[in-house]
Amino acid sequence: MTFQTIGKSLRRKEGFLKVTGHSVYADDLRLENCLYGKTIRSTVPHAKIKEIRFKDGIPWDEFTIVLPSDIPGLNAVTLIDAEQPFLAEREIRHVAEPVALIAHRDKHLVEKARHFVHVDVEELPAVLTMEEALERNNVFKSYLVQNGDPSEKWNEADVIVEETYRTGAQEHLYIEPQAMIANTIPGESVTVWGSMQCPYYVQKALAPLFDLSHENVRVVQTETGGGFGGKEEYPNMIAGHAALLSWKAGRPVKMIYDRREDMWATTKRHPSKIRVKAAFKRDGTLVALDIDILLDGGAYPTLSAVVLSRATLHAWGPYKCGHTRVRSRVVMTNSVPYGAFRGFGAPQAIFAIEMHMNRAALELGIDPVEIRRKNFLHQGDQMPTGQVIREKIDLEMMMDRALELSGYHRKRADFEQFNAQSRPHRKGIGLSVFFHGSGFTGSGELRLASELSMALTGQGGVEVFAANVEYGQGTNTVLTQIAAEACRIDPDLVMIHQPDTSAVPNSGPTVASRTTMVVGKLVERAALELRKRLKEPTDFEASARQYLAEHGELRITVQYEPSSDLHWDDEKYRGEAYAGYAWSCDVAEVEVDAVEYMARVTNFVSVVECGRVINPLLAAGQIEGGIAQGIGFALYENVVLEQGAMKNNQFTNYIIPTTADTPDIHVNFVEFPHSNPGPYQAKGIGEMPIDGPAPAIGSAVAHALGGRFINELPLLPERIMDVVESL
Template structure:
């Protein structure tokens, strides 16, 4: 049995690890996709070139099973057949030995389309010109959630505040682009690749081929962040078809430009809030509408929508709430999983809106937010009692203490006083202003609702060898978050055995059971807990010198109840919480920002390995700050992305990373390994909101969409200057 990382990340750190592009396969052929150049249309005719010996073309007619990628719903074809829905959609797979010849042959393929009017935005999707892309109204998913009595709540309000907040696309920019090699072995079609979820890939190949003689193996993976959850299926389906026919290995590895142009992105979401405040300054009602741009197919949008709805009020106890959400079909690349899975969008919008509500009633946002915190005695938005202790007040106290908030606030005010230019045009001392911003946030661990119990049903195995070595068999993948250490540590600590006696099997569907995917902050909470339980059973029955095998299946805690029809109950088995504070400096002339410092406090139950989690904190927070400040991904008039390379899609560099002080509150969760909950996604959820709040504090103007680019800051300052100039004239 192959194992990985018995010495944690040593091969990756020393350059020994073989990623998919580093591997040798005898008789390897290269594969290239022929993609749609039409954003929306019917395929009228196709003209194909004569292929030289050794070159092969595969399309919808070659699929022996179903021509679908079974990502939640059966709506996304492996090969476009009668219609295309976005620029870049796969129509053919061309295979041959010479990449240059493949490119020449691709240029000779001609597809004639009957074009239809495309919809790139939610507004265009709602208009449904030339009919609906999907169904009758372009709605891929929809749900409404109620808490309390919304009308009675608004009847108590003395002030009603309405606002629209929005978020854009975000590109994953993992270090390693999408790539896979498929080959025949022992009567099976085997795929090795850069992936998060081997059993997803296994299932896709089985559906496309019409049989289960398939196998998926994860290679060392250079980052995923959700981008390698569903998208490897897009490679796996066509590759499996080609290998089944040719009985030779075929490889597809994307260049960076192809990866940015055609892979899934974070969902853009628009939120509209209507919030009622009573005479005591408390929120008594909130009506929330949110629209998700899902792209051409459902993919994971329905699950993102469910998370967006069930966490719509973030960490706040609002008595009367109505949430309505739609996921809309558009003629763009299907949007999919990205770290946080809908929560960064929801947390940004809710935090930003609550800040603005507080300011409109002349109250300090931190004080206002704390007064509305959920407590251990609260009921959740979905009608469940809070399980365990909520420590939000304790976390806030720690955040304010470690950031020296009061003195820092005074220092920022003093700096800005010196920097201000008066109305007579006198030049300020610095030409810059500073601000502090705070965000509070949460993340539900595991799949929403009852999916862990009704659909996933995870299982793990521990295989003890006669020499005392214990092998962990689980399908969860280490994509940089450290599972290959934390899983081994959970088992080693439980067995009271040395770490070097615990091995982790390569996630290979021919060997490991289906533990569910590496998504949704479930790996520690769900799978780690199963490993702990299995290790306890093994310890209790340990026999020296013998082989022993322990299997452990998921069983939900009794308190975790959920009604999928009414969206009532425990939306998540457990929830982790976080708080971020950011200090920024804004150049008033250029709109450029510099992040000076950042502070972070978390409740993840109990950290399995504090060093690993601090790595998650730093990485997640920096990724979130990029999402909030500079990661701009825009659609052009023809439905493609304007940003096509790492030169024009801007992400934070090492020079942009501020000093980050972080801590966590011990609050053990009884159904997690050693008391742990999930934390990897949580760390991405608050940074964009905290950054935006800090910029607002610096410039004194509200901002309601991200990324907050220099252009957006300058526009806000220009609008204020124009208003002031108008007032004087």
């Protein structure tokens, strides 16, 4: 099949405006008589609030001050639940919890003033570890997925491997901090502009806060400088704060976090503790798998239930096993709440299962490649949820391509010979194979019932109306290419309306690797329906202009339609968890300095199957960026917690990979026979590339260290030192 735009590396739709400095971010907006807002936060992890005192030295009569008693509606952030308050009223549950808001026309004075607000408290005992929370049964959510009983197979196994794996928190470090501007008409309406991934999430949170109808709350996404999940649910909080100050002041209010506040107070990746027990035959056949997942949710649930869900549903990896049990729990501690982060629970679970397969291969005395080849899923096999693999997947081919491109077998032998010479530097190579489900889990997309509109324009093109946002990942370009292909017009004739709840329908959040596969399919359907209304023209532009001249506006709205062969039982947690899966194999090479105890990645190969690639350059960029972020997760990014909050909340002591730390990354796309529901059989890839680097790197470090595995991320020098000194 020949395509006009699909498969072509078109330039970014918004690229020119960004590189010329014309893109408008939240802090670029200037509203007349605007005040600057600040949040007063707790400095203790658990306490009763006795009094909030505003000390002398500040002209408080010039300030707008908001306390919980000033909230006109529901003092709760409406998300999955409504448990987290916008402002703590009686009880503080974590450090950095908001307790009051202040605003002034002088942003320097408002920064000074926050140091003159004192919160008198009666401190209470705090729970700061997952283990203590579990002992107290502080469980937010739990799941159980099981097919067969693993305990029936332990006696039949030749080898049983049992280990526990830990991962720490990870900071998003989007380049633009949290930012929001609010302008309200007290008693009537609220409008906010800001940096976000999900405009309709913000609307859902603000309507009950002000006791308004959704129609009276307008949310507009400004240009957004990165998100990685950190701007999925947290913008609800800062938008609420800015709007509350505006509501009381009767003036616009701007709130822009500085980097320290952003890193200290906002959500992170959930820390995890995962126990894996697996039974194998001597030839490497996996016969039983028992996995226990524990996540730290922090002080409030936020999105922990769905993060736990995805961790649970990715825990068994791309392997067939007739006796699998996955039990998972996320617990409440008095830490700053954890939330959405690229991968959404999958990186933690995939680290555990892939490290475990490599460890099992070592104990069985077989190559890590062969233990995977022995157990890969194939078309017709069932996952533990009962989902049958309908795609004609070929994981062996995908893995072999990665092995060939990386020179895996030759380098593995060469590195072992090199390491035998007791040099101060040691080399290793490791791999991981994994999948990532596209879209919301199970019936999630059905409940969302996403809608998207498309209209003819006077230029003879189309305009797409969707709530999905561009924040650096290429949404606008990919949706443009899909619309242009379906309409058979030049991409320059496709416009993407800025996400604005007063103008675009709710096409769902920009999360969960769903934009290309789910929303892109809506774009394709809307475009094909427009063509149908125009009677399948050979010249779309001319027909569109003629239709507008004769009939006026033509706007089509389409709604998500689930495939008839997808069924999911939320009660039993069984069925088709995802409509489509992307698959990948990563191979990492590392060098370990046995003197400085530092590991660095020297080469990285990633082979990816994500259906038909809409824009190869953008797709490769997504993979490369995810790998760089995964390298940080594996080696460098250590969130140091003090009383449950991030202590090293600045760039100088929270280390992320720089260009010098990022190796050559080789991305190669392969395609399985197409059988997924995406537009032109495309799948999502936004999250998948962060899933595989950590176990590939961890296994490469273990190879360099003579088969000594480190089960905790990040692989810090002190953890490597403990192993090196035992050699």
